[in-house]
Amino acid sequence: MRIGPIDIDRPVILAPMEDVTDRAFRQLCKRFGADIVYTEFVSAEALRRGAEKTLRKLVLEAGERPVAVQIFGSTVESMVEATAVAEEYAPDFIDINFGCPTKKVAGKGAGAALLREPGKMAAIAEAVVRRSSLPVTAKTRIGWDHDSINIIDVLRRLEDAGIQALAIHGRTRSDMYKGRADWNWIAEAKNHARIPVIANGDIWSAEDALAMFRHTGADGIMIGRGAIGNPFIFGQAKHLLQTGVVLPMPGFSLRIHAAIDHLELSVACKGEKYGTIEMRRHYSTYLKGLPKVSVVRNAIVREDDWQLVTEILLAYERECEGYARDGRIKEYAEYLNDHSDKLVLNY
Ligand SMILES: Cc1cc2nc3c(=O)[nH]c(=O)nc-3n(C[C@H](O)[C@H](O)[C@H](O)COP(=O)(O)O)c2cc1C
16 A cells, blocks of 8 residues: 555554554554554644644654644644645655544534535645645545535545545444444445545554455554554564464463553653553553453552553552463453443543
């Protein structure tokens, strides 16, 4: 799949996720095999105002490339200005969000709301492409609701606007995150496409990744919730794609060490205090299904010193070795199958 100078065969991509795909998590996913990563979406209006917190989201690390900055907004002017600001941070490409369903975005005419105004969507895309010296891609849903699925029309307009690849989440705006993503519409769009199509929605395992490629014929696939607490999914998917072999799910040791690595990266990116505090909401996803996890979680979410958190986690690893000997550790794959619906966050 080509996006400008980026040329990767069947890339497995980390989806943009607000409050999740920060610099630390992107680097972690990269280490575990993600081919391309995206920042959380950033508001064009906030960039225009020079909001400090938003600008910080644009800071990128050499170790995470290729990386895209994703921007959202409701006007041509704000999006053109945001493009100029984003470019100063030297991402590998710029992505436009035309898929966010939430009130704070779609309710203000940006994100998925533009599926109802495809003319304006195309005008924004064209203006961003014209302003940018980098490749520009877009990410969207299949339509506003099931009575107005317009992904084929949207694809054509975005191609004409100069968009270089389109990521499609196989749900409508009104679906939010309910039900199953409709992979048939992604396959249909791929049939019509002149640009690379990146398929997204409900890839929870390496087997799902392979199934998504087979079902849609897409050029790349994008994984969101399935990577939360499970960055191993990238390496596993690629291994299956390249060798046909399914790797075993990571055991407790790897998962605990992924949490420790994530903490270290978080501290490196955000400093000791905030890096430690912001990691608190992630531990349960790494440790879920492990025995007596609430005891260790309660201890680490109260701890401000990241080195002590690391020590607690290493002690827990030793404890888990005992549980494993007693055969009391449930397989992670089995756990994910049982709980994938509960991984839907409030987005
Ligand atoms: C917590 C969360 C935050 C998200 N933030 C963004 C975002 O900033 N930009 C975007 O394009 N999509 C965002 N999404 C949507 C995901 O990128 C993806 O399209 C969606 O979760 C479906 O893929 P999945 O089934 O692999 O999770 C977000 C999703 C979640 C769960």
